[in-house]
């Protein structure tokens with residue numbers, strides 16, 4: 092049974108007046124339609140036979156001699172993780188930090204993703220790292236890509252990270268030399284150098300993927316992935332200059348995730364004809380971007396301001412999710428889409444009499460809050476999109492956090508343009524690419540250019556995505572060590588891999604609503620640990636077996652999993668595949684990100700580095 096296109100609100104059916112059971116049925120139906128046996132295997136990498144399309148379109152690769160020296164710290168990845176770690180190390184007096192990145196400059200995701208309209212929809216005040224340290228005032232509540240990329244360069248300059256950096260360089264091997272207590276690093280540029288410490292922080296979404304549909308290599312027109320935008324073909328630039336190369340072109344966009352939501356409005360303005368191929372609609376809420384006022388900023392930017400904002404965001408976002416008894420509303424400094432969601436949950440719980448704030452009733456309140464939000468998001472589609480059939484197809488039928496929530500004030504509006512056509516595939520996706528176009532539901536759409544907004548690898552093994560497989564003590568490979576699931580202490584240290592830091596989300600804070608916070612916090616721990624080793628003239632550290640085992644036991648017993656198998660498939664839930672035994676290790680600290688950050692702050696302040704073993708000296 093399907094719900095009517097325009098939702099009926101039948102009084103008395105739920106606390107929020109929405110038919111909860113009908114929604115559950117519709118959500119399950121839509122999910123089942125999209126489940127497929129091949130999961131992640133449906134995709135192909137933008138590599139190998141597509142290597143030409145994977146090359147850097149933004150900066151030419153400069154020739155250089157291979158490097159064969161020794162540095163104190165090598166960090167793999169020049170995005171927010173590498174920059175924040177590099178900055179904290181510089182502050183701690185460690186100056187010979189070498190950041191290595193396959194890109195031509197710092198920036199990570201913001202280096203590659205320069206598609207028109209790129210911006211961040213987590214508030215800049217908490218998303219952009221080291222604002223206080225650099226003195227940069229974000230120009231908008233949600234900064235655009237070029238400003239974020241410039242900020243990355245600012246951090247690189249301010250902390251002296253350029254001098255030692257190796258760009259357009261991919262690490263191909265990483266081996267621990269026990270005798271010298273050094274990591275030996277090999278790269279695709281012939282480098283072979285050593286480092287006392289290594290950090291790995293390549294981000295969760297750095298390997299672009301394409302739909303592995305038949306004919307994908309056959310297209311004779313022009314094509315590119317959104318993370319390799321070809322401005323030479325489209326005209327324009329990342330700052331919003333018109334894409335005048337597309338004026339007479341027929342363009343297909345494949346995918347309707349967070350990236351497409353941002354670039355479709357720009358393409359719609361400039362293409363001759365635009366065909367947007369949709370498998371699953373995104374939820375697109377109001378964005379409400381605005382400039383940040385200099386006077387206002389000067390007033391709030393008192394010492395310690397960014398940490399206060401970060402703490403406030405974390406508290407607002409997850410407080411109620413972890414402790415539903417906490418219905419009091421803390422001040423919400425950030426006021427973005429994420430904290431709005433938490434605010435609504437809190438209001439619903441506050442309306443429940445205290446004796447009813449338990450178990451099933453709370454889960455139902457969460458569901459009702461979600462139903463109300465998603466109903467409003469669907470109603471927004473009707474309010475914005477003039478053609479009722481197109482509007483019906485643009486409506487998302489799943490709970491809001493099943494997929495990356497999107498926020499935009501021009502995406503839905505784009506479908507009112509006569510040149511912009513939604514090709515909805517009813518959950519099936521495009522079938523085939525031909526020499527001349529894209530096929531969906533048996534019909535070919537001839538186009539001049541295909542833009543793949545098809546996302547990035549996620550559920551594959553860490554070492555597979557990294558492109559190298561660290562060999563720790565006695566040659567133990569990280570892939571072998573994690574064959575039955577990831578094992579770390581605090582998500583940062585791994586037994587058998589001395590002097591190695593894993594700067595990532597899992598088994599730590601796992602704060603997915605604002606990824607840079609995870610890195611900012613990890614950077615402090617990295618700097619404190621390195622300083623400790625250097626100050627005491629030690630050689631190496633690694634986690635104790637007992638401490639790591641206890642951490643894993645805690646996570647497995649009570650950790651918070653990422654994504655729900657009940658959701659519509661996507662990278663949040665491993666494409667809807669049943670979670671295997673390894674999945675239970677992909678969790679965050681059970682008491683939440685805020686509690687994790689406090690715990691690590693205390694750990695650093697104690698200066699005893701409990702759980703780590705130090706050798707040498």
Ligand code: NDP
Nearest residue numbers: 211212302346347348349350370371495520521544545546
């Ligand atoms: P996503 O993985 O979110 O989206 C990929 C899209 O491709 C989906 O719509 C997917 O459909 C679609 N797709 C895949 N295969 C096919 C097919 N055969 N036919 C038709 N469609 C297909 O990638 P994005 O690049 O959009 O976003 C990745 C992440 O990057 C986001 O989730 C977010 O975390 C981050 N991001 C953040 C932004 C921000 O801050 N504003 C902006 C952009 C990205 P289906 O949903 O059915 O799988």
